[in-house]
Amino acid sequence: MLMDVKWAKRIADLPPYLFAEIDEKKNEMKAKGVDVIDLGVGDPDIPTPDFIIEALKKAAEDPENHRYPSYVGMLSYRTAVADWYKERFDVDLDPKDEVIALIGSKEGIAHTPLAFIDPGDTGLYSDPGYPVYPTSISFAGGTPYAMPLLKENDFLPDLDAIPEGVREKAKIMFINYPNNPTTAVAGEEFYREVIDFAAKYNILICHDAAYTEIAYDGYKPLSFLQVDGAKDVGIEFHSLSKTFDMTGWRIGFAVGNKKAIGGLGKIKTNIDSGAFQAVQVAGIEALKHYQTGLEDRKKIFQERRDIFCKGLDEAGLGYIKPKATFYVWFEVPKGVSSKDFSSKLLEEAGIVVTPGTGFGKHGEGYARVSTTFDTERIVQAVERLKEAKF
Numbered sequence: 001m002l003m004d005v006k007w008a009k010r011i012a013d014l015p016p017y018l019f020a021e022i023d024e025k026k027n028e029m030k031a032k033g034v035d036v037i038d039l040g041v042g043d044p045d046i047p048t049p050d051f052i053i054e055a056l057k058k059a060a061e062d063p064e065n066h067r068y069p070s071y072v073g074m075l076s077y078r079t080a081v082a083d084w085y086k087e088r089f090d091v092d093l094d095p096k097d098e099v100i101a102l103i104g105s106k107e108g109i110a111h112t113p114l115a116f117i118d119p120g121d122t123g124l125y126s127d128p129g130y131p132v133y134p135t136s137i138s139f140a141g142g143t144p145y146a147m148p149l150l151k152e153n154d155f156l157p158d159l160d161a162i163p164e165g166v167r168e169k170a171k172i173m174f175i176n177y178p179n180n181p182t183t184a185v186a187g188e189e190f191y192r193e194v195i196d197f198a199a200k201y202n203i204l205i206c207h208d209a210a211y212t213e214i215a216y217d218g219y220k221p222l223s224f225l226q227v228d229g230a231k232d233v234g235i236e237f238h239s240l241s242k243t244f245d246m247t248g249w250r251i252g253f254a255v256g257n258k259k260a261i262g263g264l265g266k267i268k269t270n271i272d273s274g275a276f277q278a279v280q281v282a283g284i285e286a287l288k289h290y291q292t293g294l295e296d297r298k299k300i301f302q303e304r305r306d307i308f309c310k311g312l313d314e315a316g317l318g319y320i321k322p323k324a325t326f327y328v329w330f331e332v333p334k335g336v337s338s339k340d341f342s343s344k345l346l347e348e349a350g351i352v353v354t355p356g357t358g359f360g361k362h363g364e365g366y367a368r369v370s371t372t373f374d375t376e377r378i379v380q381a382v383e384r385l386k387e388a389k390f
């Protein structure tokens with residue numbers, strides 16, 4: 001007899017992961033013979049730099065690296081992270097207890113609420129935003145509370161608008177600058193406000209800094225930890241995925257408040273067994289020589305950004321020129337929903353863009369493209385976008 005396998009409510013109630021749904025539609029179009037140009041997922045087409053691959057090859061041959069890694073990461077990897085923070089941001093970190101290795105920052109972000117949210121607690125997150133924030137808050141039994149990112153506030157959350165009752169129940173807050181999907185950036189003044197808010201209401205700040213190294217026109221994004229008092233109230237997630245085009249390698253880290261890093265470590269000890277040591281060794285090389293080739297790689301994204309923005313100008317669609325990230329966040333034509341716009345663009349022009357609402361309800365009115373695809377294809381996509389009728 002077949003058993004009736006039932007999903008737990010925590011996954012049964014979840015909508016399909018954004019990109020899974022888009023993939024299905026894209027594959028349908030491809031099956032019909034349409035030449036689909038996919039500007040959806042932020043997954044760089046540029047290969048990982050050779051010196052990092054060489055370091056992996058060598059490390060993979062060492063049998064010491066074939067055994068279970070440390071849960072929190074090799075001390076040499078954590079030291080390389082601390083050294084990089086000092087060099088890049090002038091932030092001091094103790095590699096022993098203020099740094100933890102992650103199997104990609106998504107893993108660390110998703111596990112964080114388990115360490116700090118009890119059932120009934122609230123977790124604040126920005127909307128539109130990386131979908132993992134609200135999902136992981138719910139997985140931990142918490143109630144996600146969306147902080148809208150609106151154009152009139154430069155896509156920064158308005159902390160004054162959070163009701164008193166919500167502040168009191170909130171245990172963590174996810175923020176992310178340079179921001180995916182809006183590409184907005186944050187300055188010291190905003191972080192100062194966040195730190196004061198966190199200290200007043202005892203809320204752990206979880207700053208997702210995955211895109212600090214992908215910035216243009218001389219702009220250098222801040223680390224949240226550069227601002228006085230940040231380490232008392234928060235942690236910062238970072239990733240090698242975007243900086244070094246290493247999305248498939250699954251390596252990142254979290255840094256900051258000792259007790260918070262310890263809490264995340266306790267969850268991870270019980271769930272995973274750390275990142276492959278050979279990947280950590282390659283990560284050390286990447287961080288030690290982080291500037292090698294970085295400007296050249298950024299130049300490619302910047303050129304694509306400019307091609308796409310020019311296309312938006314010609315198509316008469318509004319946007320704010322991104323200072324950072326490899327996305328462009330633009331306004332869909334008035335009177336059309338984000339979802340209808342994306343569907344129509346796929347059906348009529350064969351272009352995949354992500355509807356703003358895929359990142360939360362406050363993404364309505366917008367769509368996101370990623371410039372992590374071949375430049376020629378972006379040029380073609382722009383031509384098709386200009387011709388599309390809505």
Ligand code: PLP
Pocket residue numbers: 042103104105106107130176180208210238239240241247251252
């Ligand atoms: N945070 C943001 C804002 C992202 O956009 C992504 C990936 O797209 C991640 C975190 C996860 O990156 P990774 O798990 O590859 O480190």
